[in-house]
Amino acid sequence: MTSFTIGVLALQGAFFEHLEFLKSIVQSPEYSAHTFQFVQVKTGEQLATCDSLVIPGGESTSISLIAERTFLLEPLLAFVRDPCKSVWGTCAGLIFLAQHLKNGKKEQKVLGGLNIEVTRNAFGRQLDSFEQVLDFSSFVPGLTDFPAVFIRAPVVSRIGVVDLAEEGLISSSNPILDEPVEVLHKLHRNGHELVVAVRQGNHLGTSFHPELSSDLRFHKWFLDEFVLKSAS
Numbered sequence: 001m002t003s004f005t006i007g008v009l010a011l012q013g014a015f016f017e018h019l020e021f022l023k024s025i026v027q028s029p030e031y032s033a034h035t036f037q038f039v040q041v042k043t044g045e046q047l048a049t050c051d052s053l054v055i056p057g058g059e060s061t062s063i064s065l066i067a068e069r070t071f072l073l074e075p076l077l078a079f080v081r082d083p084c085k086s087v088w089g090t091c092a093g094l095i096f097l098a099q100h101l102k103n104g105k106k107e108q109k110v111l112g113g114l115n116i117e118v119t120r121n122a123f124g125r126q127l128d129s130f131e132q133v134l135d136f137s138s139f140v141p142g143l144t145d146f147p148a149v150f151i152r153a154p155v156v157s158r159i160g161v162v163d164l165a166e167e168g169l170i171s172s173s174n175p176i177l178d179e180p181v182e183v184l185h186k187l188h189r190n191g192h193e194l195v196v197a198v199r200q201g202n203h204l205g206t207s208f209h210p211e212l213s214s215d216l217r218f219h220k221w222f223l224d225e226f227v228l229k230s231a232s
C-alpha cells in the first residue's frame, strides 16, 4: 500500500474543481491498493506534506502576489526544484510555473519549474475563450477527443530559455532543468501552430483547463503518469 498526498494550490482560481476531479478518480477500484490525501495548499506547512502539486488556472498575477504576501513563494520555489515531486500547472498555473514571461506584469513572479517562455493572454480579445476538441492520443493512450477549454489562455512561446551550457550553475540549484522539455501538443488555430501542452520530467504544463470540461481522462493520466510514476 502506497500513500500519496496531492496538493492543489488554493490561493485563487479553479482549485476546488481540480480537487473534486482527483478525489472522484481515486474512488475507482483500480486505485484501491493506494491511499490518497488531498490538501488545499495555502501554507508552507501544507505544501511540505505533498508529493505532488497542481497549480490551477485563475489570475497568475494574483496567484504570484498572494504567494509572496503569505510567504509561500520560497517553499514553492523549493518544491518545484525537488526532483521527487510532480507538478502540474494549468493556464495561470502554467504561467506561474514558467521560467520566463511575455506580457507579464512587472511585479509578477515565476517559479522556473519549466524551462520555457510563456506568453500571457496569447489569443487576443475576440478569442479570449473557446473550447476545442483535441486529439491527445500521441501522449495519452486513446484520448482522441478531449474537450479543451481555453480561457484567456497563454501559449508556450519559447522552449529552453535557460541555456545550461552557459549557466552551468543553474542545473545544480535546479535539477529539473536537466530534463528535456517535450512538446506534447501543438494547437492548430487560425493558421498558427501554438504549443499548449509541455512536459519536463515530472512537471506538466497545459494552457487549457481540463478541470472545467467534465471529462476526467486528462486528470487520470496525470495521476497515473506523474503522481504514481514519480513515486516508483
Ligand SMILES: NC(=O)CC[C@H](N)C(=O)O
Residues within 6 Å of the ligand: 056, 057, 058, 059, 060, 061, 090, 091, 092, 093, 095, 120, 121, 151, 152, 153, 154
Ligand atoms: N484562465 C486562466 O487561468 C487565465 C490566465 C490569465 N490570463 C493570467 O494571465 O493569469
